[in-house]
Amino acid sequence: MDAEIKRQTTDLPELTDEQVAAARGQYAQLYAAWPEDEREALIDYHLGHWRTAIEETRNFDTEIYAELRAGGALPDVPLIVLTAGARNPVWERFADADLVTRAHEGIDAMHRAMAAAVPRGEHRVVPGASHGFLQVQHPEALADAVATLRG
Secondary structure: OHHHHHHHHOOOOOOOHHHHHHHHHHHHHHOOOOOHHHHHHHHHHHHHOHHHHHHHHHHHHHHHHHHHHHOOOOOOOOEEEEEEOOOOHHHHHHOOHHHHHHHHHHHHHHHHHHHHOOOOEEEEEEOOOOHHHHHHHOHHHHHHHHHHHHO
């Protein structure tokens, strides 16, 4: 699945003016409650760095996974793993629908396994949240998780 995702995201063309305008509108809605200066800076950043996340994932299987495995067992500490319950809108636009479904199922399984790997682990799905923006779309879920961990 990793190879298929990489193949589908290789050599993506530059965004058209229409795509940039549509993305700007979506980001404006996402950050509507933020002060205008911060909102515009965030939008400009996202539009200027949209390829970054795609490129950052290319070394997962060659570097990141091995580094995580070498880190040893997780400590016995409280852990809450939050999973975005909505589908990734970027994947929806650029990847095959079956691949997107399998990727989301894999992420959910990985998050459940992470929570189950420690005695005090808990897995929470946040309905309506998308992966990259859970903290913006549902800050109450993040605050609740932190409050739970603080006891």
